[in-house]
Amino acid sequence: MLQLEMMRRWFDRPLWEMEPADADVYFGKVLRDASPATRKGRASALTVYFQFLELRHAVELYNIVGRRVECPLDEINRPQLSIELQLRVPPSEAEIEALFAGWRQDLAVCRKFAPTARNYAAARLAADVGLRINEARVLDLHDVRWDLGRFGKLNVRHGKGARRRGPKQRLVPLINGADRSLRWFIEDVWGYFDLDHARPGAPLFPSERKNQDGSSCRVTADVFRRSLAKATTKHLPEWTGRLTPHVLRHYCASQLYRGGMSLLAIQELLGHAWTGTTVRYVHVNHTHVEDAWVQGQQRATDRWKGLA
Incomplete structure (x- = not known):
């Protein structure tokens, strides 16, 4: 409109x-x-x-x-x-680690610890499991299900639906270290917002602002975007103005693919309706074709072992 x-x-x-x-x-x-x-x-x-x-x-x-x-x-x-x-070609793994390492150091000296740690944790979810920023901001505390799977899972109730079909629900496993960062946030940071963890609908990522009934408002997507932009300018200046939460999602897909995860598994993790969409999220090294050929030759050689 x-x-x-x-x-x-x-x-x-x-x-x-x-x-x-x-x-x-x-x-x-x-x-x-x-x-x-x-x-x-x-x-x-x-x-x-x-x-x-x-x-x-x-x-x-x-x-x-x-x-x-x-x-x-x-x-x-x-x-x-x-x-x-x-195309949103993401930073390298070393660059992302440098960004988050500097961001972690800021937690010890920042003026407002809880909001800074909250924004850090949300950015880690985008980088570790590819969560969309608008999916993260509407999560409730009770959407974190530690009892599911080997690492725990997030019940993403408001995932992006394809072709205007409305929210698409999915369970996101807390792989790739996401379980550790999220457990740290819930156990050591969430309580700073002075919320009742037993209250239905308590937001996972709360704002400092309160509703009229005393409950905490949800943080907005712009808060996450601005905090990532600020951290990028300080700790990864060559990516200033280019590193967004969605680029972190591309980084997640690329890093998991290079680590051996199949496209179908990445598709399910990111909540894509089509594998073709997932392919556009994966950015491989320039030597990807050569590496695949070498691996194929090695597999062929292994099949002939013991037959000579």
């Missing part, structure tokens, strides 16, 4: 009156210096808007304007977003 409102303010008329020439001006001149993602997002919003009009209000609008209402975007003026522009 915000995208449509921005376009309507510029157009200064009802959007259904927009013609291809108007779209040419808006996307070709007004948004010339905008990012490709912004231009693509506005175009997608406009397309959905006209699809809605054509499906629900085509007859009424025809009676009002005297003609058929059509989307002003076509193959000529529709912004295209290449796959290359969407």
